[in-house]
Amino acid sequence: MNPLASWNEGPAKSAIFDFVARVTDERSTDFVPVARRIAVFDNDGTLWCEYPMQTQVYFGFAQLAGLVEKDPELKKRQPYKAFLEHDLETLHRLGKKAVFEFAFATHAGMTVTEFDAHARDWFESARNPKLDRLFLKCVYRPQVELLDYLRANGFKPFIVSGGGIDLIRAFAETAYGIPPEQVIGSSLHMKIEASGTTVNLRKLPKLHSFDDREEKVVNIGLHIGCRPILCFGNSDGDLAMMRYTMTGDGPRFALLLHHDDAAREFAYDRDFKLSPLREALETAAEHRIQVVSMAKDWSEVFV
Amino acid sequence: MNPLASWNEGPAKSAIFDFVARVTDERSTDFVPVARRIAVFDNDGTLWCEYPMQTQVYFGFAQLAGLVEKDPELKKRQPYKAFLEHDLETLHRLGKKAVFEFAFATHAGMTVTEFDAHARDWFESARNPKLDRLFLKCVYRPQVELLDYLRANGFKPFIVSGGGIDLIRAFAETAYGIPPEQVIGSSLHMKIEASGTTVNLRKLPKLHSFDDREEKVVNIGLHIGCRPILCFGNSDGDLAMMRYTMTGDGPRFALLLHHDDAAREFAYDRDFKLSPLREALETAAEHRIQVVSMAKDWSEVFV
Numbered sequence: 001m002n003p004l005a006s007w008n009e010g011p012a013k014s015a016i017f018d019f020v021a022r023v024t025d026e027r028s029t030d031f032v033p034v035a036r037r038i039a040v041f042d043n044d045g046t047l048w049c050e051y052p053m054q055t056q057v058y059f060g061f062a063q064l065a066g067l068v069e070k071d072p073e074l075k076k077r078q079p080y081k082a083f084l085e086h087d088l089e090t091l092h093r094l095g096k097k098a099v100f101e102f103a104f105a106t107h108a109g110m111t112v113t114e115f116d117a118h119a120r121d122w123f124e125s126a127r128n129p130k131l132d133r134l135f136l137k138c139v140y141r142p143q144v145e146l147l148d149y150l151r152a153n154g155f156k157p158f159i160v161s162g163g164g165i166d167l168i169r170a171f172a173e174t175a176y177g178i179p180p181e182q183v184i185g186s187s188l189h190m191k192i193e194a195s196g197t198t199v200n201l202r203k204l205p206k207l208h209s210f211d212d213r214e215e216k217v218v219n220i221g222l223h224i225g226c227r228p229i230l231c232f233g234n235s236d237g238d239l240a241m242m243r244y245t246m247t248g249d250g251p252r253f254a255l256l257l258h259h260d261d262a263a264r265e266f267a268y269d270r271d272f273k274l275s276p277l278r279e280a281l282e283t284a285a286e287h288r289i290q291v292v293s294m295a296k297d298w299s300e301v302f303v
Numbered sequence: 304m305n306p307l308a309s310w311n312e313g314p315a316k317s318a319i320f321d322f323v324a325r326v327t328d329e330r331s332t333d334f335v336p337v338a339r340r341i342a343v344f345d346n347d348g349t350l351w352c353e354y355p356m357q358t359q360v361y362f363g364f365a366q367l368a369g370l371v372e373k374d375p376e377l378k379k380r381q382p383y384k385a386f387l388e389h390d391l392e393t394l395h396r397l398g399k400k401a402v403f404e405f406a407f408a409t410h411a412g413m414t415v416t417e418f419d420a421h422a423r424d425w426f427e428s429a430r431n432p433k434l435d436r437l438f439l440k441c442v443y444r445p446q447v448e449l450l451d452y453l454r455a456n457g458f459k460p461f462i463v464s465g466g467g468i469d470l471i472r473a474f475a476e477t478a479y480g481i482p483p484e485q486v487i488g489s490s491l492h493m494k495i496e497a498s499g500t501t502v503n504l505r506k507l508p509k510l511h512s513f514d515d516r517e518e519k520v521v522n523i524g525l526h527i528g529c530r531p532i533l534c535f536g537n538s539d540g541d542l543a544m545m546r547y548t549m550t551g552d553g554p555r556f557a558l559l560l561h562h563d564d565a566a567r568e569f570a571y572d573r574d575f576k577l578s579p580l581r582e583a584l585e586t587a588a589e590h591r592i593q594v595v596s597m598a599k600d601w602s603e604v605f606v
Contacts, residue, residue: 035482112524156484169528179338180528181459182484190524192517192543198550199543201524208525214495221415221493221504222511223526225472225483240495240502247501 003149006142006300012255012292016146019253020153023229030251032229034154039230040220040241041143043161043168043185045275046234046257047176049138051266052088052130053274056163060103061086062122067106092273096162096237099274101207104164104188108205112166112190115203119170131265139175139303146232147176155230160220161185162212162237162275166203175303184223186211216241229253235272239280242289254289256280261294264301306452309445309603315558315595319449322556323456326532333554335532337457342533343523343544344446346464346471346488348578349537349560350479352441354569355391355433356577359466363406364389365425370409395576399465399540402577404510407467407491411508415469415493418506422473434568442478442606449535450479458533463523464488465515465540465578469506478606487526489514519544532556538575542583545592557592559583564597567604 007013022030023037044050064083067074074080079102082090091099107115128138147157159178161168165185172178189204211219217240220228231238231245234257242254258281260267269277284291294301310316325333326340347353367386370377377383382405385393394402410418431441450460462481464471468488475481492507514522520543523531534541534548537560545557561584563570572580587594597604 035476038484112528158484165525165528173338181341181461181526183528187525190521192520192547194546199520199547201520201547217495217502217504218493222468222490223484225415225468225486243497244495244502244504 003152004142004145006145006298008297008299010297012290012297015253015290016149016255019230019251020150023251024153032250036226036229037150037153037155038224038226038228039150039155039157039232040160040224040228040245041147041157041231042233042235042238042241043159043163043172045259046232046238047143047159048135048140049128049131049265050234050275051259051268051272053091054100054163055126055128055135055138056103056167057091057099057274058126058128058135059119059122059164059167060099060106062126063103063106096212096274097210100162100164100186100210104186104207105205107164108188108203111193111200111202113200115166116170119167123171133302136171136175137302140298141300141303142298143232144176144303147178150230151177156182158182158184158220158224158228160211160216160241162210162216164188165211184211184216184219212237214240217244220244231255232257233280234259235275235277236279237275239283239287242280243287246287246289254287255292256284256289257292257294259294260296261298261301263295265294306455307445307448309448309601311600311602313600315593315600318556318593319452319558322533322554323452326554327456335553339529339532340453340456340458341527341529341531342453342458342460342535343463343527343531343548344450344460344534345536345538345541345544346462346466346475348562349535349541350446350462351438351443352431352434352568353537353578354562354571354575356394357403357466358429358431358438358441359406359470360394360402360577361429361431361438362422362425362467362470363402363409365429366406366409399515399577400513403465403467403489403513407489407510408508410467411491411506414496414503414505416503418469419473422470426474436605439474439478440605443601444603444606445601446535447479447606450481453533454480459485461485461487461523461527461531463514463519463544465513465519467491468514487514487519487522515540517543520547523547534558535560536583537562538578538580539582540578542586542590545583546590549590549592557590558595559587559592560595560597562597563599564601564604566598568597 023032044054169180187208189206189208227248232255326335347357472483490511492509492511530551535558
């Protein structure tokens, strides 16, 4: 058995092995009981590709195409027009929250069960247009190995994502082995509906939580209820949860994936408007965050 | 090994054994994979005693005593006065949500870490006044056995309670073996605070979710993301999640504890204003809910 086979030898891989060895060694002063080995992972750009737009946005595109069939007038109005034309420049100008909120709104009205079936169906054929790969094949192999390695050492990994909680739940179990109850994300309000002999949850067109930046920490408090000891992110949207992770007692570990691999994936950071990496990169040393270079630290990128 | 040793032979115990046998038998058409063996339990009145008032309310009393020391004028105002005088009649008239919201508000302003330490400290000596037992000794032994039995059969049990999420997290791991991330409850809004080298979550004096009735189902959708297959409750506040549990596909099981044991605990149902049991009892047969009689089905009550 060769854990982290797709990770090159180097400071990042060594730091992972060192941390896991310390917290699992009962004789170590850094020992952490299994129940407290909580790890949190961002999803977009950390566990799978987020470029040129997060999968959530492409899912919104597809939803919108259906809405426009029913109401062609929508085509003329913004932001519908920008969505329909995949006008990234206009969408980038709107900003992440507005774009995501719009993408979420396109699937309000469905029950949670209907949404799940619909999302699973969409994932069967939906592809990242720049990589020309199925979104489900844009999952990072080294991260799947890391999740397996952490689980084998008693960790419980959670996803904490700005993406829609139900969209992530539709693939996270298959892709990462992470069950629905360990997925935290942005969410719409829901209402309960009893009709005849059945009771369902229906998604409402109103944002309940936009799980980005400080809100990620608030949602960790709500869903998990204890401070994680490991956090892996890739953008300034993850800095708050990295800082929260790093400032408790005992051993702590934060990692930041740097997309510096134009040959195999993409090279971007400060300039990616929908999820820039600037402050987290500049303050990584100060906050004892381990930077992971996709180009240098990973021998393989995709599953 | 004798699972459910504190359960008497009878229809409730048989129904539990039968359900668990069916969902864990790979040759059965009722087989459910481990990942979907999600069970939800109400807390107050289901896993421990809730009479004459939920522990949450007594915790509020204790908090309030501290506040009044600083501001004696509070003593003269309602609902402070009723709280301070343990005036149950007035509190019952206010209703569960108002009483709980007031109890939650008394601990706003603390960080989550401070609250946890404070609650654990309080539990060391706080007692149910009618039973004259430590609250931590008001846990029901048959339910601890049931939780152990379900876990041994691959179930993942969650608490879904109207009580404050952080108060339950302060004792649920020790009392029931249920970790913080498997506790869902009422919650206050929180904000993140970075001061110096540390980052904390602070509780705000504003209700985020009152986890009762329909809201229990909404929070199951948010936190768990799939429909449970087993639900155990004791009041009308649990009926919505019982109905949600019972109306999905495949095998399903709901249980309702009836407090009919004045000799060992209490006998109450319709008349308990803070959490009445009326509709759930009257419609139990229609909704295929297994009623559990504390007097008849349990040979022991407390741990």
